[in-house]
Amino acid sequence: MSTSAIEQTPTPTSAATSRRRRGALSSLLVYLAPLAMFLVLMVATPDVLSRTGIMSLLVLSAVLGIAAVGQTWAVMIAGIDLSIPATIGMANVLLTTLYAKGWSFGEIVVLLLVLSILIGMANGVLSSIFGLHPLVVSLGVASVVTGGVLISVDGNTGGDVPGFITNAVSPRGSVLGVPLPAALVVWVLVAVVVVLVERRTVIGRQIFALGSNVTAARLALARPMLIRVFVYSAGAICASAAGVLLAGFSGGASVDIGAAYLFSTITAVxxxxxxxxxxxGGYARTIAGVLVTTEFTTLLIGFSVGPNMQQVMLGIAILVLITVYGRDRHVAHRL
Amino acid sequence: MTSSPLIELAGITHRYGATVALDGCQLDIRPGEIHGLVGENGSGKSTVVKLLSGIMAPTEGTVRVDGKDVDLRSPTAAQAHGVLTVFQETLISDDCSGLDNVFAGTDGLFRRRRRSKAELELATEVVERLGTSPSILTASPYQLSLAERQVLTLTRALVRPWRLLILDEATSALDLATRDRLFALLQAERSNGRSVLFVSHRMDELEILIDRATVQRSGHTVGTVDRAEATPSRLLSMMDGRSESEHAGAATVTARRRDEQGTAARLCGVALSSDARPFDLDVRRGEILGVGGLDGHGAVALVEAFAGVSLPPKGKVEIDRDGLWSRVRGYRNAVASGIAYVPGKRQEEGLFRTLDVRDNLAMATYGEHSRLGVLRPHAIQQAVRAQMQRLGVVPDDPDYPITGLSGGNAQKVLVGRWLAAEPDLLVLNDPLRGVDIGTKREFYALMRELTDAGMTVVMLSTEIEELLTSCDRVAVCHDHGLEAVLEGDEMTYDGVLSAMFGQAPTLATHERTRA
Known part of the structure; x- marks a missing residue:
């Protein structure tokens, strides 16, 4: 009996140990990447080093980071959420138009919460009961949301923005006397909650289980549809928050304001x-991804690369990365 | 008889990823001999068969035919060297006649309209030598019995110019008369210099048939023995590495206790398919009830019914909860009633391959180890450690990725996932498939420990030996019905096997069926 145990274990054990080391190395690289990118940024475009420059970078990261919560979790359950841009646009337009009509900010927040949960339920339920791919479901939901918002405001998307939202995304903004933009503080709070939910709650572990093996997850008492509704609802709530913050940048509103966030959230993830x-994976990794993505974009702007060329560069970056990670996974699967 | 082997495997190693299926395998088959290949499941027998049949190429090592290195890269290449294989599964197409099945693949690219007279005569001769009516060549295969279908696959090999016939458990589907005819035919062909590689779990068949036998254990070749040495106890001790004397008593040592503590769970008027005969089945508290049956005969449906994974089309499943019968209405309901289910396909239905041992072990009990949905890491760590120690999971590290564990250890983790829920009834769907013998032994001991403590176990196994050695009673399914429930003296290899083929021993005092 003892001999068979000795014979059995060495090969897989050593293979797994080296895989684990490689895993630890790759996660270290992920967390060092934002720092490395920042050094590149310092050398290439020194003017980013001003306080305002750094704060702008962090505020942009905060909006992207909050929008990417939903994408991270959707990807973790082996899905994808294409309704994030539409939800951002919905929140953006409803905030400005309803605020102009005299709704209080609190009332608007409640409305956005309810709508976000409805979006999450539509994504989660439809991708569960009909077995449709979330790609198709969330695309359909996105179209309904955008169309619905335009109908409800009669195509008139202009309005007012509460002053504190403008302040929240201003690089010179402060919270309770501390000179930090409120958007950044919100992101930190969101990040802490999201990472704790992933690591320290039942549903958090079930998110991983569902993405790993649906049948096994169901047999281990996870409820796939409930988890999907939770994931897409949480994502929609965060996307709405990002849409509200975006209103602070321009003052104006548009249902298309979230368009760029489809690609950038997937890139960050x-x-x-x-x-x-x-x-x-997990949201902690996405935070690093968000910082790198924002820094990369800032770098391109620093080199006076136009928005169209930025698209091209980001596209190449994501293709290269998917190739690299995809290969790693295939090797792992052969074991 | 020449000393140069007909076919030889020299230093063959074969890996599937990190798993070493064969490690330095040595096998030589002389012209005109019937060579046995024996070993437990997972010993590498089927890998040897696949390599010789050209289904896979070895990772390392040499295959020689008549002393020359060859590359058996495809089944066609193997057949060109005269190596023909008949598998346990009866690979017969229902869409064409028996005769077309026999000559499948001999036509080249396009199918000929009609079989030649010579072909019909050749096939008829072989079928008759096997003592079967030639009508199976013209009948539609779907009307044929399993044994008749197997005769067709044997004929398919025998009509071709074979030098080495590999029989991979190919006799298990045959009736005894046909089997004896086949053996006579093989012994006659032996004098023509033709050889047979006979892979079987049946010690009695090996004893009457073989000239020499090679024994595999955990991917290693233990050795080759001559006919005189190839006694069942000697082969068994080579197969599992225990001493021969341990084996002498092994078959009778298994304690079969029967606790008169009543019934833990029962099936009432259950039919496993909509047109099958309904039956009743009681599971006694504290027993290990084995479930067997050929693939597709309802054994899986039976254990899934107990676990609530899929409810039977007719009848009800009930579990005793503190003296009251509680009906099982679905999987979550079954779990809540104290039933736990360890699924059969470890990779597809059990493991979370991207996660570590802790998550894999504790996923089903995270709910119990949480307050308002927030996990209590300390309690989880304690519970996980306790299960890992009890089951002897190697390595002893909850942070280890589950894919780094051997099959046996991964299976321990899956069993631990459900032992942690402390069920009253543990339902296991073929838990030890592809698991090494050491782990199996530990597992049997653990099941005894659990049943002694009052747990009840229902275990499906595809291995008859396992049902006989580890269970108190064996329920055998045939044709989606309950063919027999064997216990005590009725629990013999032949008894279980006959029941699997619908020949329940007449003396069996099995549960009366409700017609």
Whole structure:
């Protein structure tokens, strides 16, 4: 009996140990990447080093980071959420138009919460009961949301923005006397909650289980539809928050204001190293991915690369990364 | 008889990823001999068969035919060297006649309209030598019995110019008369210099048939023995590495106690398919009830019914909860009633491959170890450690990725996931498939420990030996019905096997069926 135990274990054990070391190394690289990118930024465009420059970078990261919560979790359950831009646009337009009509900010927040949960339920339920791919479901939901918002405001998307929202995204803004933009503080709070939910709650572990193996997750008492509704609702709530913050930048509103966030949230998730196949990764990695993505964009702007060329560069970056991570996963699967 | 082997495997190693299926395998088959290949499941027998049949190429090592290195890269290449294989599964297409099945693949690219007279005569001769009516060549295969279908696959090999016939558990579907005819045919062909590689779990068949036998254990070749040495106890001790004397008593040592503590769970008027005969089945508290049956005959449906995974089309499943019968209405309901289910397909239905041992072990009990949905890491760590120690999971590290564990250890984690829920009834769907013998032994001991403590176990196994050695009673399914429930003296290899083929021993005092 003892001999068979000795014979059995060495090969897989050593293989797994080296895999684990490689895993630890790759996660270290993910968390060092934002720092490395910042050094590049310092050398290439020194003017970013001003206080305002750094704060702008962090505020942009905060909006992207909050928007990317939903994408991270959707990818972790082996899905994807294409309704994030539409939800951002919905929150953006409803905030400005309803605020102009005299609604209080609190009333608008409640409305956005309810609508976000409805969006999450639509995504979660439809992708569960009909077995439709979330790609199709969330695209359909996105179209309904955008169309619905335009109908409800009669195509008139202009309005007012509460002053404190403008202040929240201002690089010179402060919270309770501390000179930090409120958007950044909100992001830190959101990040802490999201990471704790992933690591320290039942539903958090079940998110990983569902992404790893649906049948096994169900047999281990996870409820797939409930988890999907939770994931897409949380994502929609965060996307709404991002839409509200975006109103502070321009003052104006548009249902298309979130368009860029489809690609940038996926980029942030992938750069962070969360596998598109699900069951692994996490929001802590996405934070690193968000910082790198924002720094990369800032760098391109510093080199006077126009928005169209930025698209091209980001696209190449994500293709390279998916190739690298995709290969790693295939090797892992052969074991 | 020449000393140069007909076919030889020299230093063959084969890996599936990190798993070493064969490690330095040595096998030589002489012209005109019937060579046995024996070993437990997972010993590498089927890998040897696949390599010789050209289904896979070895990772390392040499295959020689008549002393020359060859590359058996495809089944066609293997057949060109005269290596023909008949598998346990009866690979017969229902869409064409028996004769077309026999000559499948001999036509080249396009199918000929009609079989030649010579082909019909050749096939008829072989079928008759096997003592079967030639009508199976013209009948539609779906009307044929399992044994008749197997005769077709045997004929398919025998009509071709074979030098080495590999029989991979190919006799298990045959009736005894046909089997004896086949053996006579093989012994006659032996004098023509033709050889047979006979892979079987049946010690009695090996004893009457073989000239030499090679024994595999955990991917290693233990050795090759001559006919005189190839006694069942000697082969068994080579197969599992225990001493021969341990084996002498092994079959009778298994304690079969029967606790008169009543019934833990029962099936009432259950039919496993909508047109199958309904039956009743009681599970006694504290027993290990084995469930067997050929693939597709309802054994899986039976254990899934107990676990509430899929409810039977007719009848009800009930579990005793403090003296009251509680009906099982679905999977979550079954779990809440104290039933736990360890699924059969470890990779597809059990493991979370991206997660570590802790998550894999504790996922189903995270709910119990939480307050308002927030986990209590300390309690989880304690529970996980306790289960890992009890089951002897190697390595002893909850942070280890589950994919780094051997199959046996991964299976321990899956069983631990449900032992942690402290069920009254543990339902296991073939838990030890592909698990090494050491782990199996530990597992049997653990099940005894659990049933002694009052747990009841229902265990499906595809291995008859396992049902006989580890269970108190064996329920055998045939044709989606309950063919027999064997216990005590009725629990013999032949008894279980006959029941699997619908030949329940007439003396069996099995549960009366409700017609």
């Amino acid at each position: 992938v750069v962070g190293g969360t596998s598109l196949l699900g069951g692994a």
